[in-house]
Amino acid sequence: MGPSGATPEGGGTEMNEVLYEVRGPKALPEMSWSEVEEVLKTTRIVLVPCGTIEAHGPHLPLNSDNIQADYMCRLMATKLAAEGIHAVTGPVMCFGNNPEKVRFPGTLHFSPGLVQTIMEEICLNLFRYGFDRFAFVMGHGGNASIQDLAAQEVGVKTDGKAKAISLNWLQVTKEVYPKLLKSTKREGHGGEGETSRVLVHHPNLVRREAMVPYYLEEPPAGEEVPYSRSPAYGGGVGGPLRDFRQVTPYGHYGNPSLATVETGHALYDAICDWMNRVVKRDLVD
Numbered sequence: 001m002g003p004s005g006a007t008p009e010g011g012g013t014e015m016n017e018v019l020y021e022v023r024g025p026k027a028l029p030e031m032s033w034s035e036v037e038e039v040l041k042t043t044r045i046v047l048v049p050c051g052t053i054e055a056h057g058p059h060l061p062l063n064s065d066n067i068q069a070d071y072m073c074r075l076m077a078t079k080l081a082a083e084g085i086h087a088v089t090g091p092v093m094c095f096g097n098n099p100e101k102v103r104f105p106g107t108l109h110f111s112p113g114l115v116q117t118i119m120e121e122i123c124l125n126l127f128r129y130g131f132d133r134f135a136f137v138m139g140h141g142g143n144a145s146i147q148d149l150a151a152q153e154v155g156v157k158t159d160g161k162a163k164a165i166s167l168n169w170l171q172v173t174k175e176v177y178p179k180l181l182k183s184t185k186r187e188g189h190g191g192e193g194e195t196s197r198v199l200v201h202h203p204n205l206v207r208r209e210a211m212v213p214y215y216l217e218e219p220p221a222g223e224e225v226p227y228s229r230s231p232a233y234g235g236g237v238g239g240p241l242r243d244f245r246q247v248t249p250y251g252h253y254g255n256p257s258l259a260t261v262e263t264g265h266a267l268y269d270a271i272c273d274w275m276n277r278v279v280k281r282d283l284v285d
């Protein structure tokens with residue numbers, strides 16, 4: 001089996017095959033307008049999942065970032081409700097910025113300005129109805145700096161009447177991956193951690209037969225990772241992106257076969273608890 005993990009039968013499915021189930025509190029697009037009117041009596045906070053459609057190795061669906069961000073928002077809303085705080089999950093901002101992965105078929109790259117505009121307009125549309133507290137929940141690292149700008153602009157464009165924050169939980173993984181993952185090597189995009197999370201809600205879309213371990217070369221000890229935009233890996237440096245197909249022929253790095261549902265739940269708890277601490281500090285009056 002080559003890097004594609006292709007199987008002879010391809011991706012054909014029957015109409016009665018259950019690909020995935022959606023659980024948890026309804027998101028806004030799953031409600032009728034009258035349900036939204038009811039929700040507005042209990043909350044003004046919307047959690048906006050922000051992902052992308054991009055390669056994550058032969059074993060994970062292109063939609064991985066969107067479905068994780070969506071799950072995070074529903075879990076955050078559930079956890080907040082247990083504390084008597086209401087928030088609702090917004091529509092998924094499903095298109096993102098990922099020019100470095102376009103050599104993997106199916107990856108869709110949208111220009112950063114367009115992504116920012118749509119993020120802002122999701123909030124400005126919802127502001128019309130009375131929602132005025134927004135959190136962009138990162139599902140894709142390449143959107144992180146775009147989310148930050150969109151959050152600022154929501155305040156600017158509403159003369160401060162609406163408040164938006166941008167949540168990037170990658171720094172949480174730096175803290176919890178060494179404790180929660182089985183791997184002792186560096187797990188990243190599509191690796192043990194991310195595969196564990198997708199297993200929680202979309203197990204039928206995770207292709208165990210296509211899993212391969214692939215590790216990046218580690219930088220010499222003590223040296224910063226060059227060009228890292230990620231706060232989890234040094235951050236602080238912007239720069240040209242490397243063709244991801246040169247970085248990894250598979251589109252992921254790490255060992256996805258170590259992934260478990262239990263690890264996925266533990267990671268979601270750590271990530272969402274951190275994000276909720278910020279939501280409570282910054283968006284709850």
Ligand SMILES: [Zn+2]
Pocket residue numbers: 056064065139140189190194
């Ligand atoms: Zn991802």
